[in-house]
Amino acid sequence: MADVTTDVAATPSATADAPTGHTSALRLHLHIPSKLRNLELLLLIFACVLNGIAVVLVQLGALGEIRPEIIWLGGVLAVLAIGLHIALRFVAPEADPFILPAATLLNGIGIAEIYRLDIAAHATGWNADGIRQIAWTAIAMVIAFAVVVAIRNHRVLQRYRYIAMFTGILLLLLPMLPVIGYEQFGARLWVRLGIFSFQPGELAKIALAIFFAGYLVEARDSLSMVGKKILGVRFPRARDLGPILVIWAAAMAVLIVQRDLGTSLLYFGLFLVMIYVATARLSWVVLGLLLFVGGALIASQLFSYVAARFHGWLDAFNPDVYNAAGGSYQLVQGLFGLAHGGLIGTGLGEGRPQIVPLAQSDYIVASLGEELGLAGLFAIFALYLILVSRGMRIGFAGQDDFGRLLGVGLSFVIALQVFIVVGGVTRVIPLTGLTTPFLAAGGSSLVANWIIVALLLRLSDTIRNQPRLVIGP
Amino acid sequence: MNRELKRVSAVILIMFVALLCSTTTISALQVDNLRADSRNVRTLYDSYSAERGPILVAGKPIAESKPVDDQYKFQRVYTEPELYAAITGYFTLNQGTSGVEGALNDYLSGTANDQFLAKVNAILTGQTPKGAAVELTIDPAVQKAAWDALGSNQGAVVAIDPKTGAILAMVSKPSYDPNRLASHTTVNVISAYNKLLDDPKNPLFNRAISGDLYHPGSVFKLIVASAAIDSGEFTADSTFPNPSTLKLPLSDSVITNSNDGQCGAGKEVSIANALRLSCNIPFAELGKALGEETLRKYTTLYGFGADLAIPMDVTPSSIPGSLDVPQLMLSSFGQANVQVTPLQMAMVSAGIGNGGVVMKPTLIRTITAPDLTVIQPFQPEVFSNPISPQTSATLTQLMVNNVNNGAASNGRISGVDVAGKTGTAQNGEGRPYTLWFTGFAPANDPQIAVAVVVENGTSFGNAVAAPIARKVIEAVLNK
Numbered sequence: 011m012a013d014v015t016t017d018v019a020a021t022p023s024a025t026a027d028a029p030t031g032h033t034s035a036l037r038l039h040l041h042i043p044s045k046l047r048n049l050e051l052l053l054l055i056f057a058c059v060l061n062g063i064a065v066v067l068v069q070l071g072a073l074g075e076i077r078p079e080i081i082w083l084g085g086v087l088a089v090l091a092i093g094l095h096i097a098l099r100f101v102a103p104e105a106d107p108f109i110l111p112a113a114t115l116l117n118g119i120g121i122a123e124i125y126r127l128d129i130a131a132h133a134t135g136w137n138a139d140g141i142r143q144i145a146w147t148a149i150a151m152v153i154a155f156a157v158v159v160a161i162r163n164h165r166v167l168q169r170y171r172y173i174a175m176f177t178g179i180l181l182l183l184l185p186m187l188p189v190i191g192y193e194q195f196g197a198r199l200w201v202r203l204g205i206f207s208f209q210p211g212e213l214a215k216i217a218l219a220i221f222f223a224g225y226l227v228e229a230r231d232s233l234s235m236v237g238k239k240i241l242g243v244r245f246p247r248a249r250d251l252g253p254i255l256v257i258w259a260a261a262m263a264v265l266i267v268q269r270d271l272g273t274s275l276l277y278f279g280l281f282l283v284m285i286y287v288a289t290a291r292l293s294w295v296v297l298g299l300l301l302f303v304g305g306a307l308i309a310s311q312l313f314s315y316v317a318a319r320f321h322g323w324l325d326a327f328n329p330d331v332y333n334a335a336g337g338s339y340q341l342v343q344g345l346f347g348l349a350h351g352g353l354i355g356t357g358l359g360e361g362r363p364q365i366v367p368l369a370q371s372d373y374i375v376a377s378l379g380e381e382l383g384l385a386g387l388f389a390i391f392a393l394y395l396i397l398v399s400r401g402m403r404i405g406f407a408g409q410d411d412f413g414r415l416l417g418v419g420l421s422f423v424i425a426l427q428v429f430i431v432v433g434g435v436t437r438v439i440p441l442t443g444l445t446t447p448f449l450a451a452g453g454s455s456l457v458a459n460w461i462i463v464a465l466l467l468r469l470s471d472t473i474r475n476q477p478r479l480v481i482g483p
Numbered sequence: 484m485n486r487e488l489k490r491v492s493a494v495i496l497i498m499f500v501a502l503l504c505s506t507t508t509i510s511a512l513q514v515d516n517l518r519a520d521s522r523n524v525r526t527l528y529d530s531y532s533a534e535r536g537p538i539l540v541a542g543k544p545i546a547e548s549k550p551v552d553d554q555y556k557f558q559r560v561y562t563e564p565e566l567y568a569a570i571t572g573y574f575t576l577n578q579g580t581s582g583v584e585g586a587l588n589d590y591l592s593g594t595a596n597d598q599f600l601a602k603v604n605a606i607l608t609g610q611t612p613k614g615a616a617v618e619l620t621i622d623p624a625v626q627k628a629a630w631d632a633l634g635s636n637q638g639a640v641v642a643i644d645p646k647t648g649a650i651l652a653m654v655s656k657p658s659y660d661p662n663r664l665a666s667h668t669t670v671n672v673i674s675a676y677n678k679l680l681d682d683p684k685n686p687l688f689n690r691a692i693s694g695d696l697y698h699p700g701s702v703f704k705l706i707v708a709s710a711a712i713d714s715g716e717f718t719a720d721s722t723f724p725n726p727s728t729l730k731l732p733l734s735d736s737v738i739t740n741s742n743d744g745q746c747g748a749g750k751e752v753s754i755a756n757a758l759r760l761s762c763n764i765p766f767a768e769l770g771k772a773l774g775e776e777t778l779r780k781y782t783t784l785y786g787f788g789a790d791l792a793i794p795m796d797v798t799p800s801s802i803p804g805s806l807d808v809p810q811l812m813l814s815s816f817g818q819a820n821v822q823v824t825p826l827q828m829a830m831v832s833a834g835i836g837n838g839g840v841v842m843k844p845t846l847i848r849t850i851t852a853p854d855l856t857v858i859q860p861f862q863p864e865v866f867s868n869p870i871s872p873q874t875s876a877t878l879t880q881l882m883v884n885n886v887n888n889g890a891a892s893n894g895r896i897s898g899v900d901v902a903g904k905t906g907t908a909q910n911g912e913g914r915p916y917t918l919w920f921t922g923f924a925p926a927n928d929p930q931i932a933v934a935v936v937v938e939n940g941t942s943f944g945n946a947v948a949a950p951i952a953r954k955v956i957e958a959v960l961n962k
Binding site: 283286287288290327332342343345346347348349350351352353361362365379383384387388391394395398399402405406411414418422425426428429432433436437438 | 484485490495499501503505509510513514518523
């Protein structure tokens with residue numbers, strides 16, 4: 011990939027004069043990036059303006075006046091996004107122009123709504139989720155910047171697949187270690203820094219996606235070609251079952267020990283989709299789903315909290331379920347909020363999203379649905395779809411299988427996470443405690459999702475420039 | 484690999500379509516259900532912090548929202564709170580609502596479906612949405628007269644315009660001060676509310692339309708007489724045996740007339756005289772002769788068992804259960820199983836006065852949006868047509884006789900024919916009576932139909948309830 015920057019640097023001399031076929035093709039190729047980046051800049055400015063307007067509307071709606079906080083509430087994100095954009099011009103000039111603006115807009119809408127909830131809670135300073143969210147956004151985008159700059163060739167990641175696996179599983183298991191000392195230590199560390207707490211599990215999804223992609227590219231032949239046919243479907247050999255069993259065991263451990271159905275579902279779903287794409291064997295998906303559903307059913311029999319989630323989902327309006335501890339109070343209040351917003355919403359700062367517990371994190375979608383209405387929610391879903399479809403495009407158009415698999419995995423994990431969270435809030439599936447990517451208050455989630463953005467940008471950059479570099483005219 | 488990617492893309496699409504469907508279901512299709520859920524405090528909070536529309540009587544607000552400097556932005560204020568409490572009801576932060584405040588909350592808070600476009604418009608133009616104003620049919624002079632006339636008695640007065648169904652006065656005593664429930668300090672509201680709830684006199688009851696209901700006693704004879712004459716089975720001159728006591732069949736109970744003697748002189752007594760003198764024994768015999776089915780047919784026509792909203796829900800008057808012969812005979816003079824609201828009895832009088840047509844009673848004259856467009860104009864509606872004009876004319880004559888030469892003498896107003904009927908309902912051995920008067924005036928062109936009920940009475944309807952009704956009628960006629 012290092013060739014790219016050399017190429018760009020060589021632009022003036024290369025385009026100055028050269029009517030021959032070779033150089034005209036080169037010139038054509040060198041014009042596209044600036045067009046892409048200009049489009050990105052335009053969209054980015056539009057996104058930042060919308061974010062600014064959102065904060066202004068929150069202030070007018072909730073406070074009745076415009077306050078100076080607007081400058082850094084809207085400004086920090088805008089400056090960082092433009093900074094990332096400028097970096098892309100140098101290190102990934104052909105990256106997809108839609109990813110960064112979509113993520114920036116989602117992030118900004120999230121900040122506006124979290125700020126709105128801070129106003130309702132009279133939270134100020136570092137107690138305010140909005141301020142912490144801005145700080146985390148800054149940290150996340152600097153990390154994303156570092157990722158884009160540092161990882162010039164994504165294939166490097168393939169080499170570190172087993173390190174990624176250990177990192178991923180370690181991150182996943184950290185919260186469930188019975189080592190209270192660690193948690194205390196961790197907490198102490200962060201308290202000394204003043205403000206933040208961290209959910210290492212969020213980062214695990216990236217590490218696992220990298221591992222899955224690396225491992226599956228290597229192992230897919232043995233996973234897909236060999237095995238007995240039963241009922242017309244080829245099932246894998248027993249010894250090839252190892253990885254899926256390990257992942258299943260990890261997912262079950264998360265479900266049982268960490269009591270987190272959502273995270274468990276997210277990682278397992280990610281794995282299933284990636285193994286399916288890599289091996290083209292539906293039997294893996296069938297097998298995996300059977301294992302997961304079986305495990306979840308047994309868990310729902312054994313553990314009351316899983317059963318409670320199901321009750322709360324199916325019979326939410328029953329007064330007994332509604333009033334029970336851990337019952338459907340939050341779910342039902344969230345539905346009231348969404349209904350209160352109706353088609354066009356109450357307007358930012360005009361609703362009462364603070365009635366719902368965790369309105370700024372798990373329930374940010376209900377909060378936004380109340381204030382922006384169904385129309386606003388559809389716009390947000392559209393933004394996610396743009397983000398996901400640009401990522402899926404890497405899978406379709408990419409040149410190397412590792413990159414394609416990684417792109418698909420990272421995009422799918424965003425889509426699945428949105429589905430699990432919003433589906434839980436709107437009663438499509440039982441409610442689980444995941445964060446909504448980019449929108450919800452929470453540092454670890456922001457960092458993880460911005461790293462995903464950085465990786466998708468890097469991967470998308472290779473779609474365009476790689477063939478030209480390799481094939482050429 | 485591309486085939487698998489397409490399938491994964493399809494799965495992603497399906498997931499998002501599922502979310503589009505679920506959010507649409509909640510935010511568009513289920514909105515009314517979710518808003519109506521009693522656990523949804525948003526509706527209430529909203530109605531509290533929007534500028535709630537006023538409730539007006541003759542153009543003057545009896546309930547209005549005044550701006551205050553707290554999180555709810557507006558304070559609900561009731562002028563003449565006790566006088567109108569039975570009508571306005573109360574509007575609290577977290578203890579619910581009642582009366583017009585509750586029944587028309589949608590309109591007052593500006594969230595009714597009729598006001599949707601206005602709400603959108605207000606949002607687009609950056610205005611705070613306002614609620615609609617509700618103008619009542621109440622006549623302040625009549626309301627005041629009813630309030631004063633009822634005095635310190637426990638009971639209710641309700642007056643209707645027989646021609647339109649417009650409710651001119653509605654008083655229930657004891658009353659309460661809804662301002663105390665409109666406080667923004669939750670603790671105060673709860674303590675005031677609990678105090679009212681614990682009060683054995685039940686001040687929160689609107690005795691005119693709900694509460695525990697009353698035995699109608701002799702005023703029920705109007706319905707029995709309607710059934711007898713309108714069914715064609717009897718005329719006003721039909722006669723019945725006239726003993727001074729009557730042992731009920733199948734039981735040892737003996738009934739008497741209110742004077743403990745015969746109903747006037749003679750071996751037989753006509754329906755006309757029995758009504759004029761308000762005798763129980765002839766009506767018990769008449770009821771038995773009519774049968775339960777005919778009796779129920781006419782009670783239903785007059786409004787028994789009907790779900791009526793004025794706009795508050797009116798507890799349906801009823802004769803529960805199936806009646807054996809003694810119960811039928813007791814019910815025929817308004818005892819035993821019969822339970823009514825004062826509004827129901829006012830509707831009976833209004834129907835008789837209005838040529839046999841009962842108009843649907845209502846408190847609402849108009850509902851007007853903040854931009855002065857009328858959302859809901861006043862439209863008199865026919866409720867039922869229980870009796871023919873001939874029956875109505877006959878009954879009117881009987882009721883006028885009852886006032887001029889009979890048991891309802893205290894309803895007389897010089898220069899005007901008042902049609903009326905008194906009642907003194909028994910509530911069991913040793914318990915105080917329920918005293919009644921219902922009627923209309925002027926008899927030939929009724930301007931008002933009224934029902935008065937006084938609880939805990941020790942004398943007769945004519946002594947206590949009739950003078951109250953007379954003052955209410957005078958308030959209308961003196962205008």
